[in-house]
Amino acid sequence: MSIDGLPDESGFPAADRQRWLGLVEKTLGGVPFEAAMVGRTDDGLPVDPLAERRRDAVPLGRGNPSKPWTIVQRCDDTDPDRANRQAHDDIANGATGLALVFEGAPNAFGYGLPDEPDTLERVLAGVALDRIHLRVDAHPSSRAMADRLVEFLTARRVDPSRLSISFGIDSAANFAGTGRLRMSIEALQASMPQSLAHFFAMGVPGILLEADGRVYHNAGASEAQELGAMLAGAVAHLRLFAEARQALVYAAPHIGFAISVDQDQFLSIAKLRALRLLWQRAQELASIKPTRATIHAETSYRMQTAADPETNILRSTLAAFAAGVGGADTIAVLPHTIAHGLPAPFARRVARNTQLVLASESHAGFVADPASGAGSVEALTDALCGKAWDEFQRIEREGGILRALADGCIQDRIAEAREARLATYRDGGRSIVGTTVFRPARDLPVETLASPKRAPPTDGTVFCRRLDTARLDTLIGASA
Numbered sequence: 001m002s003i004d005g006l007p008d009e010s011g012f013p014a015a016d017r018q019r020w021l022g023l024v025e026k027t028l029g030g031v032p033f034e035a036a037m038v039g040r041t042d043d044g045l046p047v048d049p050l051a052e053r054r055r056d057a058v059p060l061g062r063g064n065p066s067k068p069w070t071i072v073q074r075c076d077d078t079d080p081d082r083a084n085r086q087a088h089d090d091i092a093n094g095a096t097g098l099a100l101v102f103e104g105a106p107n108a109f110g111y112g113l114p115d116e117p118d119t120l121e122r123v124l125a126g127v128a129l130d131r132i133h134l135r136v137d138a139h140p141s142s143r144a145m146a147d148r149l150v151e152f153l154t155a156r157r158v159d160p161s162r163l164s165i166s167f168g169i170d171s172a173a174n175f176a177g178t179g180r181l182r183m184s185i186e187a188l189q190a191s192m193p194q195s196l197a198h199f200f201a202m203g204v205p206g207i208l209l210e211a212d213g214r215v216y217h218n219a220g221a222s223e224a225q226e227l228g229a230m231l232a233g234a235v236a237h238l239r240l241f242a243e244a245r246q247a248l249v250y251a252a253p254h255i256g257f258a259i260s261v262d263q264d265q266f267l268s269i270a271k272l273r274a275l276r277l278l279w280q281r282a283q284e285l286a287s288i289k290p291t292r293a294t295i296h297a298e299t300s301y302r303m304q305t306a307a308d309p310e311t312n313i314l315r316s317t318l319a320a321f322a323a324g325v326g327g328a329d330t331i332a333v334l335p336h337t338i339a340h341g342l343p344a345p346f347a348r349r350v351a352r353n354t355q356l357v358l359a360s361e362s363h364a365g366f367v368a369d370p371a372s373g374a375g376s377v378e379a380l381t382d383a384l385c386g387k388a389w390d391e392f393q394r395i396e397r398e399g400g401i402l403r404a405l406a407d408g409c410i411q412d413r414i415a416e417a418r419e420a421r422l423a424t425y426r427d428g429g430r431s432i433v434g435t436t437v438f439r440p441a442r443d444l445p446v447e448t449l450a451s452p453k454r455a456p457p458t459d460g461t462v463f464c465r466r467l468d469t470a471r472l473d474t475l476i477g478a479s480a
Helices: 003-009 017-027 033-037 080-092 119-123 142-156 171-178 185-202 214-218 223-243 248-254 265-285 311-326 345-361 375-397 401-406 409-426 472-479
Strands: 070-075 097-100 133-136 164-169 207-212 255-261 294-299 330-332
Touching: 017 033, 070 080, 070 133, 070 345, 080 097, 080 119, 080 345, 119 142, 133 142, 142 164, 142 185, 164 255, 171 207, 171 214, 171 223, 171 401, 185 207, 185 223, 185 401, 207 223, 207 248, 214 223, 214 255, 223 248, 223 255, 223 265, 223 375, 223 401, 223 409, 248 255, 255 265, 255 311, 265 294, 265 311, 265 375, 294 311, 311 330, 311 345, 375 409, 401 409, 409 472
Parallel strands: 070 097, 070 330, 097 133, 133 164, 164 207, 207 255, 255 294, 294 330
Antiparallel strands: none
């Protein structure tokens, strides 16, 4: 007898859901179970805590379930030499990856490494590149920086086969986050295939192109909107590989994803799982043998608060846990003081140690996709897939991700979702600990590094309405 047969052999009478619901509603004073216990996401999807278990579920863990996720620390200091000292400290104390966040990147939040020819040499001086994962976060000069990184690696005489790299090039994320492109959409689409062929010829390993959903999330997108935009970006990348005459079956593994995770752990877990299913389906429809999505998860910026910033540690811990359990390949935790400025060493240490405790002490990544088969998470995963696919198809009908951004279609939908979410905070339907409830009587001093904020770039050929990164606490305002 299998373990699934134990309930039938227990001697207990079969459970009757309707009878049980009757007892629950009696306890709730006549309030229907669904009204009292079933929540709703921003997309209107039900979160049923007692959805039926899925016995045919297939695990959707990270690409290599036998390996722990990579603990990534952001290198976003405006001073490259100070960033180098931070990098050495992070690696010496447990970090297994670095994210080079340059000025102008949508997720630089006003700071970032200077976009200068010698920045890579200064930041990575003395760093053993064959022992860590290295990613370059999307920014306006991503393609030029990729060339610089290749030159830097060549000068170092590093064996490419021993490296783990993500270039993070995403023109759509740059367009959405900065509101501009340095060339026309047509020129960009015409030039990218040549660049991709160049990289393939050099045998550069790892992720070349990335579909980055963080810019949409931090601007207020719902989960389905973020996933739909990411899938549209990834499909646009597939088209570029096809135009570069690269076999899609070999090109698809060079496309990665960057996603935001927040304090809603079950919804974040389902979002990561849904992304894997969506990418699998997109590859099947492109007649490609599906490969697992390579996912970088970063804790949400929009959930960070300036008031009582220590509460951000709790939110980030929940988000990082969700990313690990949901199967992210690499994870970055934003320091809890980031709403106040460039984080100081203590905040960076807390961010790093949050992951170390989850990975090395709690072993949150030990089981591959522990949510597999859980009725509530499986139902939410499926619902997210359906809603995100609808958003993806809508973007495709609008001409693809770049054209939909240029016309403002995506921005309009995200603005609508953001306003609907804000209304729930303003009317008390939702709360933020330390901001809308239990706000401290006085603000304590917060340590940050002295660094001026960088103004966003303004030059470009094609412009669109920029998606503004904004924290919920600043948008709620005094009405909270």
